[in-house]
Amino acid sequence: MEQLSPFDIVLFGGTGDLSLRKLLPALYRRHRAGQLPEDGRIIATARTPMSREAFLDRVHDSYRERLDADELNETEWRRFAERLAFVPVDATDSHSYAQLAEALAGRDGRCRVFYLAVAPGLFVDICRNLQANDLVTPRSRVVLEKPLGHDLASARAISEQIGAIFPEEAIYRIDHYLGKETVQNLIALRFGNTLFEPLWRREWVRDVQISVAEQVGVAGRAGFYDRTGALRDMVQNHLLQLLCIIAMEPPTSIEADAVRDEKLKVLRALTRLEGRSALQNTVRGQYRAGAIGGQPVPGYLDEDGVDEDSRTETFVAIKAEIANWRWSGVPFYLRTGKRLQERNAEIVVNFREVPHSIFDVTYGTGLPNKLVIQLQPDEGLRLHLMAKARGDQMRLRPAALDLDFAETFKQRQADAYERLLMDVLRGRLTLFMRRDELYAAWEWIEPILEAWNQAADAPKPYTAGTWGPAASSALLGREGASWHEEA
8 A cells, every 4th residue: 555645634614514524534534544644634724713622523523424333433533633623714814824834834845735625716815825825835736626617717717826826737626526436447447458449439339428417406505506507517527527538548558647638639529519509409407396205395496595587507418529530420418417316427338239130129129238337326337238038039138247336346435535635645636637628628618608698598497306308308319319217
């Protein structure tokens, strides 16, 4: 196991939802696994002053809610708590960084990570104030949570201003989907085996579907979400990153820039959707009142904090195409939404049917082969094949080869934030977005936003607890395809 160097992690937004729900539990689990060095400190910051004891109580209470009973070992908690400190900092006030500077004094030679678990509007202020207080050292790194801008111009402005303080190799733009075990297994599946590579191209793939479905609504984030929408919140980062991994050419190595160079080529090869083309190849929807798990839920316009005339989309479906030799003519269907029928995230590669069936249609089926990569709620791979049904006649029936990661690998798998935080501490950039990737993603997204803004159509309504607007199914139906759960 690689030994980490001593470090200081400074969590801006240290008492916020992301820190309490994801980051601090991830660090505790890595501590329990013995992966954190003894001299590894975690300093939480927040605007509201509180004592260290009050902060520890808040973290401990959060752990009781979120960790399994066998994980929250009191002896391990006390040892982990020794790493934790709390420093009140007003992110916008340079003078309030004095106490943080005192906490970091004499530790300039250690790896120093500034994790900005705050609103993007504070990113530049924090970085400038860190620089003004001489807290940015040659071994400093900064982690940026999405969204990285509201459009291309704001993304450029944020990147250029932060880039004037931190070099590009010290900037970690995090996308937790890329830390999932299944996504990394997808990289291994594609580039560690010869089995699929000859089939991974237009001659044998009919279409690719990438879906991220949520059952939750805006969950108290209406102020943010109503200004953002599903296209910016999910497609611009999560879904496009998954598309890149599925579609990219084999990199020369697993090193960061080798992988990110290939992802960038995919983003630049995406056929531009603008004007009429954008309206024909996209569907945007907005949920109405319905039921989730048998319980009634309000419509989006009835959520607290949502403008009664809001045209913000809570659902997006897109037909995308990649203009290169490998994928020309293969549709990539992207779909994401809130208040859908199930919580599910998956990538489905649908292969073409056999060129000529030797089986009588009475006995056969027209189902093609497909590879399903499941990201959540469970992680695994399933390869759908055709096999002979038992009996004295040549009847075919679908069969599947399953790889359930929880069943196959008995030990607990690190979650996405655990893995990505360890990559930050190790200086591994492979699973983090580079600046030119960010720009290329926005360059593809912006014309869609412009087409929607210019069109008079409101988002198509769909009932909460369904799979979204009927137009989403029609988008695939034009090509004789259907979403995986409809097949």
